[in-house]
Amino acid sequence: MSDEVQYAGDGIWNEEADWALVDSGEDADGESFVPMPTLAVVGRPNVGKSTLVNRIIGRREAVVEDVPGVTRDRVSYEANWSGRKFMVQDTGGWEPDAKGLQQSVARQAELAMQTADAILLVVDAVVGATATDQAVARVLRKSKTPVILVANKVDNERGESDASALWSLGLGEPRPVSATHGRGTGDLLDDVLAVLPETPREDSGAVGGPRRVALVGKPNVGKSSLINKLSGDERAVVHDVAGTTVDPVDSLVELGGKTWRFVDTAGLRKRVSHASGAEFYASLRTKSSIDAAEVVILLIDASEPLTEQDQRVLSMIADAGRALVIAFNKWDLVDEDRRLQLEKEIDRELARVPWAQRVNISAKTGRAVQKLVPALETALESWDKRISTGPLNTWLKEVIAATPPPMRGGRLPRVKFATQAATRPPTFVLFTTGFLEAGYRRFLERRLREEFNFDGSPVRISVRVREKRDRGGR
Incomplete structure (x- = not known):
């Protein structure tokens, strides 16, 4: 691999397959951006918010450690349930009387409440409603945003009686779950989809998303x-x-x-x-x-x-x-x-x-x-730039005529044509009759940047060498 350009996918030139690639016009990383509603997960420290977030998104992303306060910032992850996509926002523990660093952490949770489309308040059912839980509930009862009360750490039926005691928070029926074992999380997500809007309440207005x-x-x-x-x-x-x-x-x-x-x-x-x-x-x-x-x-x-x-x-x-x-x-x-x-x-x-x-x-x-x-x-x-095949090959012909590639084994490899196979990052494929030395590919990459201006983006170049065929073949 060159220090200046990444060369990807060198291989044999199969004309049918490679022309199909050229004609498709598809980008390898052509991902669309669709605005998604946000579900904020809030609560006091160490009630299992990050564990629940990992359960919702189906992978271990949020930091989980048996120490209160590991999550200190607002963090967003993409989730998918029953074919609907939404963002899940993990937050630091909410402490009304927090000082210093904890005061900054508390503000992150408050901001999540203000910007989310729905909220999960997570409470430790084993410990029960603490003064902090009650303070959070008082704030959320005034919110126009839908709120679902989650009674976490309910690992069996006996724990459901502990969950029922959380009715006292005034946020409706507590949903008993075990974030660690997954118990009740499917029903919880069904309830989330019932209150979560199809689109976020605040749309940036940017085409394709931020x-x-x-x-x-x-x-x-x-x-x-x-x-x-x-x-x-x-x-x-x-x-x-x-x-x-x-x-x-x-x-x-x-x-x-x-x-x-x-x-x-x-x-x-x-x-x-x-x-x-x-x-x-x-x-x-x-x-x-x-x-x-x-x-x-x-x-x-x-x-x-x-x-x-x-x-x-x-x-x-x-x-x-x-x-x-x-x-x-x-x-x-x-x-x-x-x-x-x-x-x-x-x-x-x-x-x-x-x-x-x-x-x-x-x-x-x-x-x-x-x-x-x-x-x-x-x-x-x-990074998004695409060069049409016509101008690309006109430029390439002129460059190669002025500076041909070095010979290999007594033969001069010919570059038949080139195409841009993808954007994001710009990826070019050169179809040749022989291998091109790394130094010559670096030369082509430098000239490509000079001509078409790819400042700020990597450029990837691959070489497809034409496959030799028997004279009696098709």
């Missing part, structure tokens, strides 16, 4: 601060302890007249294999956030030397084939000597992504953060 931006980087590089600066609101918990963000946080942010969906992810530790518990799953989900995004902002601390962690995150982004903006944060701390050193580090350490958009910012002061919008738009425009 573009998805993953915000990644090593711990304490300023990701949550940047989210808060961009949104003008305390969307993510910011604390002077590295690793405050454990789960990804979905934030709809208005920038440049558009709505963007930002996901603030947990900082990646040195090695996933050396992580444990919540940290291990947070690292895995950071990769999932990159895979689910369209464009990635890689946040790098400009005041410190580039690290192995920065390189690992960059490799994850490149392997996922996502559009890329590199934001050098803490620029207010960079002096002239550091700038000169940083330029050398960029030339050496970021040589594999010379096409990435770069912006120098300060999330703390707000310096140049507005420049992220045009950088994101440029990267996405390149």
Whole structure:
């Protein structure tokens, strides 16, 4: 694999199959974006909210650990029940009298209540209704949003009597479930679909839905601060302890007249294999956030030397084939000597992504953060770009006539034609009579970028070598 371009799917040229690919006009990643209603899961700490979220979405995504307060932010996941899709929003524990970090966590739950289309209030049926549960119920009784009371940890019929005591909260019939074992969750989801609207109550109005931006980087590089600066609101918990963000946080942010969906992810530790518990799953989900995004902002601390962690995150982004903006944060701390050193580090350490958009910012002061919008738009425009087969082959013919490929085994491989097989990222297929050297493919990729402008997006090139046939064949 080249340092500058990813070559995908080299193989044999089968004319019928490959012409079908050309004629189909389908994108490998041509996913449509349909607005979905949101179900918020709220409650006090350690009642099993994240376990219930995992049960609803059918996979282990939300961080679950036997320690109160592991989930600190609002986190959204896609769910599907009986053919209907909706978003499930996990939240930090709600504490009315919380102070410090817990106060910020409580605000995340309150915001989820304000923006959701339906709400699940989760209560520990074994413990019963606490003062905190009663305080949450008082707030929710005034809400116009549908609320379903969930009595969790009801593992058998004997526990249902404990659940019935929760009628006292004034939120109607408690639904007894066991999030750990799945007991009663099917009936609960049927009830959810009965009150959940078909479409979200707030539609961004953007065609195809908000573009998805993953915000990644090593711990304490300023990701949550940047989210808060961009949104003008305390969307993510910011604390002077590295690793405050454990789960990804979905934030709809208005920038440049558009709505963007930002996901603030947990900082990646040195090695996933050396992580444990919540940290291990947070690292895995950071990769999932990159895979689910369209464009990635890689946040790098400009005041410190580039690290192995920065390189690992960059490799994850490149392997996922996502559009890329590199934001050098803490620029207010960079002096002239550091700038000169940083330029050398960029030339050496970021040589594999010379096409990435770069912006120098300060999330703390707000310096140049507005420049992220045009950088994101440029990267996405390149990522979505499709070049018609006619202009592509006219250009290719001229380039090859001026600079033919090197000979292999005494023979000159010929490029018969080319086509763009997919977008997101742009993927090109060259149909040839022989193998093309990696160096020549790098040359074609550079010229392709110069001619058609793919700034901010990776480009993938594959070579299909024509299959030799016997003269007596068809």
